[in-house]
Amino acid sequence: xxxxxxxxxxxxxxxxxxxxxxxxxxxxxxxxxxxxxxxxxxxxxxxxxxxxxxxxxxxxxxxxxxxxxxxxx
Numbered sequence: 001x002x003x004x005x006x007x008x009x010x011x012x013x014x015x016x017x018x019x020x021x022x023x024x025x026x027x028x029x030x031x032x033x034x035x036x037x038x039x040x041x042x043x044x045x046x047x048x049x050x051x052x053x054x055x056x057x058x059x060x061x062x063x064x065x066x067x068x069x070x071x072x073x
Contacts, residue, residue, distance in 0.1 A: 002026050003042075012038040 006024040013021070013035050021036030037045070 001028070006034075006036050010036050012036060012041050014038075014041045017041055 003023055003025050006021045010021050011017075012019045014037065017038060017040075019038035019040060022039050023042050024034040024036050026034045
């Protein structure tokens with residue numbers, strides 16, 4: 001999957017949006033055609049996805065376990 005600049009002059013694929021598409025979402029054959037989005041709809045979709053998927057902090061590999069720490073530290 002990848003998002004590229006739209007190389008042709010088409011409308012945005014979101015229902016009710018009549019803006020000209022600026023970006024194309026390609027699934028490389030899984031969907032028969034690319035999905036095209038205008039900049040406003042792509043930003044709105046990004047904000048909605050960010051609310052659903054928030055990145056979690058990873059445990060640092062450099063922190064020592066409590067059992068391995070010295071008592072004087």
